[in-house]
Amino acid sequence: MDAASDTDWNGWLSDYYKRYTADAFDPRHFPNLIAFRDLAIKLRDNKRKMMLAGNGASASFASHGAVDFTKQGKVRAVDFNEPNLITAFSNDYGYENWVWRAMERYADPGDAAVLISVSGTSPNLVKAAEWARQNEVTVVTFTGKSEGNPLKALGDINFHLPSGAYNVVEGVHNIWLTTVVDMVVGRAEYSVG
Template identity: 70%
Template sequence: MTHPDWNLWLDDYFARFRPAFDPAVYATLVRFRDLAVEVRSRGGKLIFAGNGASASISSHGAVDFTKQAKVRAVDFNEPNLITAFANDYGYEHWVARALDCYADPGDVVVLISVSGASPNIVRAARHARELGLKVVTFSGKHADNPLRALGDVNFWIGSAAYNVVEAVHMLWLTTVIDMVVGRAEYSVN
């Protein structure tokens, strides 16, 4: 097998990230920042959930919103929570059922899914809306994905490359954290 010209390959690969830096995204970043500050001011919390790498991004976001931005946040990544709720209610329902136990009025649910079609995440978005909660979504692939249709604030990148979408989701999420903090460089202790 012949290897590609790595310079051309990398040029093409990194071009996939350009939409993340489009000024059209700025308004969405500001809306999420404002929503997070509003949640903090009323003593509410952000609730994060995702599957696989999106669960890892959720955990990172919850910790940094709490520690750095002083916005209380939790994520649904505890194995006991996942397995107990999935076992009792079915995997497609476990996040929605966890919201019943953890969500308070005025909380904001942040849901992350590359496809925007993960049944447990889409069901959680629907349920959050039924509970009167605001929903922030991070998705990729198709513009008309079901998760994106359910959000109040929606981050979307039109790529099917999982690593690109996940990296962009992390970039946008940590950008909002730094916006709440008010600067890019600060002490973390």
């Protein structure tokens, strides 16, 4: 019998889910959720686009967000998770530069970049935020861990969960991202067909 089998799983689960509820659903996040919704509507109305990027699981949430904003919210959105794009730009410009180099090709003034990083220190995303700030692209960040992370410092709208529990932070990021999609639609239940 291992130590894990002696764990009080009910207590463990209760403590684990408190990590979500303690901060993720706090009303102090409502102004940022509303600001992101307003930005998405502005992008749609002005025929601008949203570019989403992340690494690892955050890249998956970027893809999910891009599809939902486009399909459900009718906001043009693209994610930078296509393997040919990543490998070609990383090979030619270095991994730390590939996102901003891709944005350089895709972005127009008035667009928005949604950059997702639990650590908030991913060099490729920090450099993308720096490029965006210099080129009239609004920056929305989703970060965790340290409050003073460099990605958050570059954002116009910032979503931050002060936790190092990667799966919790990533899960909360996904909740916040899809909440804004539903805010753009205007309801929680609707036909997706």
